[in-house]
Amino acid sequence: MELRKRLIVSFVMALSVFPAAGAALAQSPQENPAWVALGDNAIYSNSLRALVILLVLAVLIESALAVIFNWRLYLALFYSRGVKTLVMIAVSALVVWSFDLDIVHTLLGVYGFPSESGTLSRLLTALILAGGSSGVYRVLVALGYREAKAPEEVRPTPKKTKAWISVKVTRKRAVGPIYVRIKDDGAITSASPANLAGVIVPEGFWRTVWSVFFLDRDRFPQAGGYELDVGRQYTLDVAATDSQGVGIPVDINGSYTFADGAVINLNVTL
Numbered sequence: 001m002e003l004r005k006r007l008i009v010s011f012v013m014a015l016s017v018f019p020a021a022g023a024a025l026a027q028s029p030q031e032n033p034a035w036v037a038l039g040d041n042a043i044y045s046n047s048l049r050a051l052v053i054l055l056v057l058a059v060l061i062e063s064a065l066a067v068i069f070n071w072r073l074y075l076a077l078f079y080s081r082g083v084k085t086l087v088m089i090a091v092s093a094l095v096v097w098s099f100d101l102d103i104v105h106t107l108l109g110v111y112g113f114p115s116e117s118g119t120l121s122r123l124l125t126a127l128i129l130a131g132g133s134s135g136v137y138r139v140l141v142a143l144g145y146r147e148a149k150a151p152e153e154v155r156p157t158p159k160k161t162k163a164w165i166s167v168k169v170t171r172k173r174a175v176g177p178i179y180v181r182i183k184d185d186g187a188i189t190s191a192s193p194a195n196l197a198g199v200i201v202p203e204g205f206w207r208t209v210w211s212v213f214f215l216d217r218d219r220f221p222q223a224g225g226y227e228l229d230v231g232r233q234y235t236l237d238v239a240a241t242d243s244q245g246v247g248i249p250v251d252i253n254g255s256y257t258f259a260d261g262a263v264i265n266l267n268v269t270l
Contacts, residue, residue, distance in 0.1 A: 046106075046110045047107055047110045047111070050103050050106045050107055050110070051103075051107075053101075053103065054103050054125075054128060054129065057095065057101075057129055058128075058129050058131070058132050061088070061091060061092060061095065061129060061132075062132050064091075065087065065088065065091060068087065069084055069087075077215065078215065085130070088129075088130040088131075088132065089126065089127065089130040091130075092126040092127070092129035092130040093122075093123070093126040093130075095126075095129065096122050096125050096126045096129065097122065101122075101125060102117040102121050102122050102125055103125045103128070104121040104122075104124045104125045104128070105117040105118075105121040105122075105125075108121070157261060157263065158225065158227060158261055158262075158263065159261070160260045160261050161229065161230055161231075161260065162227050162228065162229060162230065162261070163225075163227070163228050163229075163230055163258035163259065163260075163261065163262040163263070163264065164224065164225025164226065164227060164228075164262070164263045164264065165182075165225055165226050165228060165236075165256075165258070165264045165265075165266070166219060166220060166221060166224075166225050166226065166264070166265050166266065167180050167219065167220045167236075167238060167252070167266050167268065168216065168218065168219045168265065168266065168267045168268070169218045169219070169220075169238075169240075169267075169268055169269075169270055170218070170267070170268070170269045170270070171218060171269075171270060172269050172270060173242045173243075173248055173270060174240040174241070174242065174248055174270035175241065175242055175243045176240075176241065178218075178238065178239070178240040178270065179237075179238070179239040179240075180220045180236075180237075180238050181235075181236070181237040181238075181239070182226070182228070182234055182235070182236055182237075183234060183235040183237070184232060184233075184234055185232070185233040185234060185235055185255065186232065186233060187231065187232055187233070188231055188232060188233055188257050189233070192233045192255070192257050193233075193254075193255055193256065193257055194257070195230075195257045195258055195259040195262070196256055196257065196258055196259065196262060196264055197258075197259040197262050198262060198263065198264065199264055199265055199266060201265060201266075201267045225263055225264075225265075228258060230257075230258050230259065230260050230262075231257075232257070233255055233256070233257050234255070234256050234257070234258075235254070235255050235256075236252065236253055236254060236255075236256055236266075237250075237253055238250045238252060238253055238268065238270075240270045248270050250268060250270065251268065252266045252268045
């Protein structure tokens, strides 16, 4: 539903750009909203045409790839944000080279930079397309063709009155399901432990790269964090058994309280 709204907004924005170009042509050079055009209506018109082509292509690519990005198998296997970027870059590069498209070279020519179309300018065009309609919109804003909007939140974080917790398990002796239980023990008292604001966990380079692209089956939850209220005390209980059915001691079990907006990632070997 969110993607559908973005596509509708992008198409409406693309259509609204054309009358804006006509209005700009009728303005005096001093009133031209595209400051980078320096009062030259031909520059304004040609560069706007190139950017609209970018915007329409970006919307079409987003719409086509939505089938893959919303596929249940894709969502089950991959951490969407990491793999989505690679897929967008690959498809955008394929479109650029297949249709001999080089908008960056076209724009440089419009602004008086004589150059030949090459790998670098095409790669830049592909990367702009890979940023989607929002990426092209940022170009329009930077060049003065559209008004700036509030920046989108890039990294999701909990609200100030909430905290996120996750549990990552590295299996060594554990067999079968591992149970993660969280019990609300009520409001914080003077006997409660100090608020936990963060956990620094040593993580290898390749493990970090892997976590960017793939969902972790031994993590709860598999992405993001489990939301809890601040100002309350919780008991964490992780239960696992070995091949003989004997319980394995878990050193992260215990009582916790959390600071405002804390993101807590706990790692344990079982």
